[in-house]
Amino acid sequence: MPLERLERFNPGVDPRRLAVGQRLLIPTQQERAPSGGPYRYQIRPGDTFSGVARHFGTTSGRIQSANQGTSPTALRVGQIISVPLSSTARPPSSSPSRPTNTRSSSASTSTSAPTPSASLPASARRWPWPLEDYRVVRRFGADSRGTLQPMLLATQAGARAKAVAPGEVRFADSMRQLGDVVIVHHADNLQTVYALCEQILVRVGDQVSTGDELCEVGQSNATQRYDLLFDLRQGGKPIDPRQVLR
Known part of the structure; x- marks a missing residue:
């Protein structure tokens, strides 16, 4: 994957100041990021128009206008949408200093995907399952x-x-x-x-x-x-x- 393509899909990430555990958006083969937009973006689990807009420095209203007939409350994983850039947005390769991500907040979210803990305390042994029938x-x-x-x-x-x-x-x-x-x-x-x-x-x-x-x-x-x-x-x-x- 060309470095420039990776940078364009992560406009909020400074490539010179990466942090351990920092989350990056890896473009798929179906996605495109022309220098002036609009982007061709593939919906991922947890995506919303507002979250995608924050990631690419645009507005959910512009995304909605560019995707007439697409309901923002019925997005499907794998669906391709058009993401026009805001006229005031910085170019995707300019790397603003504050990183963002497209996932919305939830009880179980974090900006990284840690690996399971290898060592557990003695108290975490043989707990029952949370449901009787499952x-x-x-x-x-x-x-x-x-x-x-x-x-x-x-x-x-x-x-x-x-x-x-x-x-x-x-x-x-x-x-x-x-x-x-x-x-x-x-x-x-x-x-x-x-x-x-x-x-x-x-x-x-x-x-x-x-x-x-x-x-x-x-x-x-x-x-x-x-x-x-x-x-x-x-x-x-x-x-x-x-x-x-x-």
Whole structure:
């Protein structure tokens, strides 16, 4: 890949001041970035018009105008859109100093994709699964684009996610694209995240024990399944739950 092409797809990154763990946008074969725009951009998981606009230094309104007939609330992964540059935007190769990324904020997002922790505390051993009746429809790990994906569990209507270990509820509210979310902090700087819920059953500050019900699992509009997104972290870094759950 030509260096110039990589720089054009990362206009907010200074190539002389890269940071460990910094996230870069790697263009696919279907994407193009002519020097004056508009860009040919392929939608990735979690993308929104506003997030893409921030990344390329333009506005969501300009993207919407350039993609008539495309609903900003129904974007599909792999879909190609046109991204016109703002008339006041700096050239893509000018490398502004503040890096950005196209992913929207969520409970489980970070600007990097850390590898799973190799050493776990003694307390993180043989935790029960968060659901009694489940099947793993997506394992923890990187997808085809190298983006780290949390575990996804399919279950039945009315199923309730349960705490996998004692801890304190630090977050219990809705998040964009993740539905209702519960985050529990445990000993040894461990955190568990329960997302895509329909109804939260706890409050921030609650002390929970193993097996306590946290939320009722919601139904996905896209798949019609009842899915729970389950994430395990140590100090904010994702861990493969299969290393801990029995």
